[in-house]
Structure formats: C-alpha cells, structure tokens
C-alpha cells in the first residue's frame with residue numbers, strides 16, 4: 001500500500017480514537033497531511049500537528065489558508081452522548097458550527113470535505129438503515145451530528161460517512177470501549193454492565209479508517225454507511241470477546257438500555273446497511289467480528 005497522491009489532507013480530530021487510525025492509514029499511503037488538535041503542536045507518526053481549536057473561528061480560517069488543503073477529513077467532535085447531553089451548547093459549536101465553517105472554507109477553496117457522522121442520527125425503531133433513510137435522532141449527540149450533515153452535503157463532491165459503533169484498542173490517549181472490555185477480561189478487576197437490547201453493526205477501527213480514507217481519496221460524493229457485517233449488541237460483543245480469549249464472560253453483566261434511567265432515550269436498533277460502500281469498494285476487507293479480533297489481538301497477546 002504505497003499510493004502517494006497529490007492531495008494535501010487536513011485531518012481534524014487526528015488525535016482521537018478514530019483519528020489516530022486515520023493518520024496511520026494516511027501515513028501508509030504517503031499522503032501529505034496535517035493534523036489539527038487543541039493540544040500541543042508537534043508531530044504524530046511523522047505527520048505535523050498544529051494547535052487549532054475549532055472554537056476559534058478566526059484562527060481556523062487563518063490555519064486553513066496557511067495549509068491550503070485540497071481535502072479535509074473532519075473527524076473532530078464532541079463525540080460522546082454523555083458529553084453532548086451535559087453541554088448541548090458546546091456540542092452545537094463543535095459538532096455543527098465548526099462543521100459549517102469548514103464546509104464554507106472548503107467550498108471557497110475548491111477543497112473536498114469528508115465528514116465522519118454516526119449511526120446515532122437514526123431513532124433505532126427499524127434498523128438496517130440505508131443512506132436514503134431520513135435521520136431522526138433522539139439524543140443530543142445524534143441531533144448535532146445530523147444537523148451538520150446538510151452543511152457538508154450542500155456542496156457537490158463532499159461526503160458524509162456514517163460510522164457504526166467502532167471497536168479496537170486505542171492508538172492514542174483516549175480509552176475505547178474495547179480497552180475497557182479488554183481490561184475487564186484480562187485483569188478481572190472490574191465488572192461491566194453491557195446492553196443486550198441495543199443493536200449496532202460494529203466495525204473495527206482499522207477497517208473503518210480504511211473505508212473513510214478510500215472514500216476520501218476516491219472521486220465520490222454523498223452519504224456512505226460504513227458498518228460491520230454483523231448486527232450485534234454490546235453484550236454479544238463482550239461475550240464473544242471473552243470466549244475468543246478462552247474465558248467465560250463472568251466479568252460482564254447484562255443490562256437493558258432502559259435500566260440506566262438517563263435523561264434521554266437510547267435508540268434500539270441503529271444497524272446500518274452498508275451495501276453502497278461494499279459495492280463501490282468491494283476489494284476492501286470486511287472482516288467478521290472474530291476475524292477482526294484475530295488480528296487486533298495478536299499484538300496485544302504477545
């Protein structure tokens with residue numbers, strides 16, 4: 001995999017859970033890239049990191065002009081349901097307003113924008129969602145992600161990639177859900193409650209990041225659903241991970257999404273139909289859960 005391109009790729013959120021996989025993918029393809037982060041400037045995997053806070057609109061405009069991207073992969077977000085519920089105004093500014101500004105900057109510069117969205121733009125009443133289904137979010141997080149999508153799609157050549165639940169070990173600082181499950185199994189020092197009644201089509205970080213980069217580098221546009229080949233609950237993910245490691249899943253307790261009694265509902269079935277992506281990028285691997293666990297876990301077990 002050594003296809004360098006003439007692109008200059010700006011990647012927001014390149015320090016995040018998905019972003020660190022995205023930049024690994026870009027580095028392997030020798031794509032000229034720059035990362036934005038609210039952290040210290042420097043470099044990550046040989047890719048320069050610029051300190052740019054998306055809340056600082058003047059600095060965003062200056063930094064954009066200074067780098068001059070031909071392509072922006074926008075993966076920065078207030079990315080958890082809890083954080084968005086706790087601070088909806090901040091979720092609006094990061095997830096919606098900043099996306100609108102990036103879309104405007106890209107349009108004026110003739111750059112393409114690829115925006116990472118989520119399966120949680122749907123209400124979960126039906127499942128098996130296709131790109132043509134209308135968003136109907138029930139959570140603040142999903143509402144802000146859904147509100148940003150039209151700002152991206154109003155410009156020809158842009159893409160929205162709706163990702164399902166991602167799994168795999170962290171490459172950066174932030175623990176993933178998978179890291180917590182892994183520690184519960186391997187150290188036995190905590191028990192975890194896992195939903196049995198919330199359905200997703202989980203996909204590993206590496207496959208998802210490859211999909212986003214391939215969609216970004218290809219001459220494509222519109223909405224793309226990128227999920228895994230199996231519809232699963234978090235409980236099933238934990239149980240199958242424990243069994244894959246030869247253990248009984250005693251560290252996991254079953255729970256219902258209704259039992260957490262939060263201030264907002266959680267959707268029941270937001271599984272995605274990924275056939276558009278699979279038809280267009282049929283050569284890209286699409287591993288089952290256990291196939292992905294096989295190569296994810298081989299370095300962790302050694």
Ligand SMILES: NC(=O)c1ccc[n+]([C@@H]2O[C@H](COP(=O)([O-])OP(=O)(O)OC[C@H]3O[C@@H](n4cnc5c(N)ncnc54)[C@H](OP(=O)(O)O)[C@@H]3O)[C@@H](O)[C@H]2O)c1
Pocket residue numbers: 012013014015016017018019036037038039052053054055074075076077078079080094116117118119145162163164165166167174
């Ligand atoms: N993880 C999943 O299962 C999942 C599923 C579906 C969709 N997605 C989507 O995938 C994308 C990435 O999610 P993730 O889980 O990787 O998120 P994450 O680990 O929380 O990372 C969020 C990123 O956003 C950046 N960021 C946040 N506020 C910023 C600001 N004000 N200015 C500049 N950068 C800012 C952070 O950078 P610094 O902290 O370095 O500033 C960080 O790199 C999001 O669009 C999310 O909606 C994720």
